Structure formats: structure tokens, C-alpha cells
Amino acid sequence: MKKTQGSSLHQLNQRKRNSVLQDKSAGNGTESHNVKSHTALTYLKSAVKGIFTLFVPGQRKTGSKVVENDDRMNTYKVRELSTSTDSSSDSNKGSTKSNFSHSYASSGGANSQLGPGNFSFEEIYKATAKFSPDNKIGEGGFGTVYKGKLSDGSLVAIKRAKKDVQNKHLSEFKNEINTLSRIEHLNLVRLYGYLEHGDEKIIVVEYVSNGTLREHLDGTRGQVLEIGERLDIAIDVAHAVTYLHMYTDHPIIHRDIKASNILITDNFRAKVADFGFARLAAEDPDATHISTKVKGTAGYVDPDYLRTHQLTEKSDVYSFGVLLVEMITGRHPVEPKRQLSERVTIRWAMQMWKQGEAVVAMDPRLRRSPASNKAIEKVFRLAHQCLAPSRKSRISMKSCAEVLWGIRKEFRDKAFPNPPLDFHHSADFLGRDVRKNKHKSFVSA
Numbered sequence: 001m002k003k004t005q006g007s008s009l010h011q012l013n014q015r016k017r018n019s020v021l022q023d024k025s026a027g028n029g030t031e032s033h034n035v036k037s038h039t040a041l042t043y044l045k046s047a048v049k050g051i052f053t054l055f056v057p058g059q060r061k062t063g064s065k066v067v068e069n070d071d072r073m074n075t076y077k078v079r080e081l082s083t084s085t086d087s088s089s090d091s092n093k094g095s096t097k098s099n100f101s102h103s104y105a106s107s108g109g110a111n112s113q114l115g116p117g118n119f120s121f122e123e124i125y126k127a128t129a130k131f132s133p134d135n136k137i138g139e140g141g142f143g144t145v146y147k148g149k150l151s152d153g154s155l156v157a158i159k160r161a162k163k164d165v166q167n168k169h170l171s172e173f174k175n176e177i178n179t180l181s182r183i184e185h186l187n188l189v190r191l192y193g194y195l196e197h198g199d200e201k202i203i204v205v206e207y208v209s210n211g212t213l214r215e216h217l218d219g220t221r222g223q224v225l226e227i228g229e230r231l232d233i234a235i236d237v238a239h240a241v242t243y244l245h246m247y248t249d250h251p252i253i254h255r256d257i258k259a260s261n262i263l264i265t266d267n268f269r270a271k272v273a274d275f276g277f278a279r280l281a282a283e284d285p286d287a288t289h290i291s292t293k294v295k296g297t298a299g300y301v302d303p304d305y306l307r308t309h310q311l312t313e314k315s316d317v318y319s320f321g322v323l324l325v326e327m328i329t330g331r332h333p334v335e336p337k338r339q340l341s342e343r344v345t346i347r348w349a350m351q352m353w354k355q356g357e358a359v360v361a362m363d364p365r366l367r368r369s370p371a372s373n374k375a376i377e378k379v380f381r382l383a384h385q386c387l388a389p390s391r392k393s394r395i396s397m398k399s400c401a402e403v404l405w406g407i408r409k410e411f412r413d414k415a416f417p418n419p420p421l422d423f424h425h426s427a428d429f430l431g432r433d434v435r436k437n438k439h440k441s442f443v444s445a
């Protein structure tokens, strides 16, 4: 499915630099969000491009919020963005004129250079080299995903709906586009826009270059993720979902937290994808989705939600618990080929943990040490709190993030008691040599 590019020492150095920058940023309580303003040219262009219907936000910045994650204080701060310059977003709904402007959160590489602009179906067509199979990067319940290169050289992921994607769900989704596309968080994949052209339905999102968490856990992306990296990723996911639950104008329930919806950046941090998308999946009887009213993916769905059909933030917490177990064990939530007692990973792994044998359930590829064993034990305890059968007994997502911070700190302190100044970002700390960082290059028309 994916073409690769080779690894190099340069990539590792780049990665270390990125890690330093990212951690510095977190330490200062200022996550780097790209905030770009409209230009007169943007509006002129959008007025001219009136051919295709584009359901997009009028002004992304109005009233949107950015969370600042202060790693030292274990607190979240929310600040209102104040760069409101545009007319009401409602005025754009169903408009034949594209008044879409997008700022691109950086996912590294070329994307960091992106500026404001707008695009049409023609542009998307060109960006994907006419939806060339060579630019296909994945396939999901919604449809086919392409890597796209816009005329300014910036990269985006383009999700082209299957023809049978439920129109009913799409219309609901369109109503939410304004909200979803205003959400900016370092650990959430940015939604740039949704467009319709004839029977084509397309979602344009931030491109994240280093595959999915599931691919990394499967070992199809080079070296296996070490414990420190898995903790970082779990924290990123917890931050992202906490933000959706607590800091958006209205709480957003992700509904489909799973390892294939966690995208990994070049510096091995996480971005959560597909928030608000779960309902868009096609009703495919062979799909892993459960299709009768309840949406989600088999193995991750909250049993309380299945029973009551009542969706709350705690359904995400349950799925996050499944994800934590997946990250520790490296296994898929359901492993049909294993012996009966091990087929449902959470059941087997939590049993091991309860018997004081957490280390047996630990991914065999992870290095054992007193520090990592302790960390694993504690992540299992947290997973147990997430997986409580009754939603009332489950921990909140914000508390998950806080607990994970503590686990990561203890792990670092134990594993590396006297690190030199830049040690946290060195290959030794990460527990590896130069890693293969493979991802697909772009094919142009």
C-alpha cells in the first residue's frame, strides 16, 4: 500500500531537533499552532471560484479555542483566539462560492510552509494527479484516502467518499463542519474542509506523514516503538480527547478512538484523526463497524453504550482503555487466531494484570527493566479505570492525561536518573539506533 523512503542519520537528527522543539513548546505552555490570516487575494480568488459547492467554514478563527498544555503544571489553559475578520460562517453554507480559507497546522515537512488559500474540486483533482492510485494512502469506512499536493506545494490528505456513504449522515456532518474545522490542537488532525461536486464528496484534512499507530505497533513502519514513545503517544491522545471533551464550545465525543485513527508524526508524536467522522462510515456488512445505530469499531465500543445506545464522553474513555492495552501488549483488540482465552485482548491482558503478571502481557518486543515493568503495571491500572463496565465508575479523560504524565515522569526518572542536558532527546534515551522512518513519497501527474 505504501511506497517508502529510506532512513538516514539526518532524519534522526531532524527528529531529535523536532522533539526538542516540541517539548520546549510544551514546557513553555505554548503549543505551536499555526495561525494565519486572510488576505484580500484569498477573498478575490474565492469570489471567482464559484463553480463547485464547498461546505467550509467562513472564518476559522472566530471564537475558536486553542488549548495550551503545560507539562510542568499538569494543567490545561484555554485561550480564545481573537483574529476574527470575517462574516458569519453560516452565510457560506451551501454557497456556490468558495469562501474557504484554511490555516494549516504543521505536521512537519512541507506542510509547515502552508499559508491561507482556498481550493476547488479542480484543484483537488490536480492535487491527487487525477486521483491516481499511486497517491492512494489508505482505505477506510468513509472511502479512499489520497495524498495530495496543492499548487503551493503543501501536502494534504484527501478523503474521497464511497458512493454508498450515507447521505443522511453526511448532511449531519456538513452541519458540523464549521465547528470541526475551527478546532485546532497540536494533537488533533486538522479538518480543512468538505466539498461536494456532482456525486463526489470529499474531505480535506491535514496530512500526517508517518503512518498510523496500528502500523507502528504491527512493526510495519520500521523499529518497534519503545515504552517512552508509547507513553508520549498515549499522553498526546489523552490531551486531544480531553480537548474535544472539555475545551471546545460544545463537548465533542470522538466515537471511534482506535489505533488506526491515531496518526504518527515524523517526530513520533500523535495526532488523533476522524473526530466527528464516525457516523460517516458506509454501512458495509463486512466492515468492522457495528452498523445498527451504534457506531464504532468492534473491540473498542463501550458496552454501556451498546446496551443503552446512550453516547457520553465516557464511551471515548472506554475506547481509550482498549487503546492503552493495545499499546502495552502490541496486540489487536480482537485476535481471532489465538486460543480462546486470549482472543479478546483486554480480557486476557487485564486478567494477567490482576494476577500480578502484567509483564507476561507486555509486548514481547519491549525491553524489560524495573522502570518499564513498573510503568506497564501502572498503565494497566489506568486501563482498568477506563474499562469499568459502568460509565459512572470510569475515570475522566483529563485525569487519564494527568495519570499518564505521572507515569512518564516516574519512568524517565527511574530509567535515566542522571541524564545529561540533552539526553531526553537522544537516541540512547529513545532506546534505539537510527530508526527507519518510512513514508510514501508523492506522485505528481
Ligand SMILES: Nc1ncnc2c1ncn2[C@@H]1O[C@H](COP(=O)(O)OP(=O)(O)OP(=O)(O)O)[C@@H](O)[C@H]1O
Binding pocket: 137, 138, 139, 140, 141, 142, 143, 144, 145, 157, 159, 189, 205, 206, 207, 208, 209, 211, 212, 256, 260, 261, 263, 273, 274, 281
Ligand atoms: N490525515 C492523514 N494523513 C495521512 N494518512 C492518512 C490520513 N488519514 C488517513 N490516512 C491513511 O488512510 C488510511 C485510511 O484512513 P481512514 O480514516 O479512511 O480509515 P480508518 O480510520 O483506517 O478506518 P475506518 O474508516 O474503518 O475507521 C489510514 O489507515 C491511514 O493510513
